[in-house]
Amino acid sequence: MNILITGTNRGLGYELTVQAVERGHKVIAGVRSSRPEGQLLELMGRYPGQIEVVELDVTKEDTIARLAENIKAQGQVLEAIINNAGVLLGRGVPLEDLSMDDVVRTFQINLFGPIMVAKHLLPLVPKNNSGVVINISSEAGSLTNAYGGDYPYAISKTALNMFSKQLRALVKKQGIGTRVFALHPGWIRTDMGGDKAPGDPRENARNIMDIVESKTEIPAEHFFINFKGEPMPI
Template sequence: MNIVITGANRGLGYELTLAAVQRGHEVIAGNRSPQEEGNLLELASRFPGQIKTVQLDVCDEESIARLAETLRAGNQTVDAVINNAGILLGRGVALEELPIQDVVRSFEVNLFGPMMLIKHLLPLMEEGSSRAILNISSEAGSMSNAYGGDFPYAISKTAINMFSKQLKKYVKNRGIRVYAIHPGWIKTDMGGEKAPGDPAESANGIIDILEMKKEIDLESFFVNYKGEPMPM
């Protein structure tokens, strides 16, 4: 598989890239700033020919369009997209003191970015159930479990869930699978040191979903990294 992964330089994105190349896939690893590649460059040297690092800012549509044009010029198709890049702003901030710019920025990264990426990469995806679009979401985006906090993050994740459901319907006739995936509360820069989950375990579960190793109900679109349905 040729997989595009955003935010691939650290956290879950790095673990997803590692899990994918360990299983023999090729990864186009998107990273907002080439100067911050670090571990990603080392990983690319360990798996020569399997990882192509690209500068990709999901908030910059021109950056996304350049990637699509480069792939098109090289007659490359995309088998899967993992929209992993995300941002967590305004954690624990009361609504009365919340900077609205944090909400705007959260939607730019957590929703508009994935939408723009799919807008430009969907034409490069062939038909068939082996193709997939995985949008990294969160249990925070569940409306039924809304907890009245983390407004920018939670609302933007609810929005990516809705986009995932719409997209699932949109590409149904092409056979492309679409899921919003809760990766669990994992120990990353975003999740924090108190998180109980292992990002490597989560990443491998997500790649299992990509490889169709999990039995998932055909109508499900919001699942956890084990492929189990999440409450909406």
């Protein structure tokens, strides 16, 4: 399976890459710089030929379009797209102190990025039942459980959920068998989640890869799910 994952240098993106290559898949690893470093570089050494690091800044449409052109020119397809790159800015900041620059930056990465990735790369997913697009969302994006905080992050994830629903309707209308999910990865111990998070990113990445591989049975009506494939409150 050929899998594109954005934001692979660290955190969940890195752990998803680990799980994918351990299972024998090839990963197109999107990073803001085309130069791999640290743990990702070490992983490439352990799995030669399975990881292709590419420049992919989700705030810059030209890098996304160029990647799509290169993949197409090489005669490749994408069986899975995981929009993982994201930021959490303005955490805990009250509304009266909220930086609108943080809001704009958050939407550029958490929402506009996945939209542009889908715009350019969805056409490279085969028109059969094996393809999947996973947009990494959050329980913070639930309208039902809105808690009045983390405004940039929560609102961007709510919007991402809506886009995921629209994308699912689009592929259905076009007769494309691609599965589309907005996925809450759990509160996990990463730079974003912090050291106090209860979740293990490696374990949750393992569960997410089970969803990618269709090993987890998910009812057709569920589009906003958690890392175990269970429905999340919209």
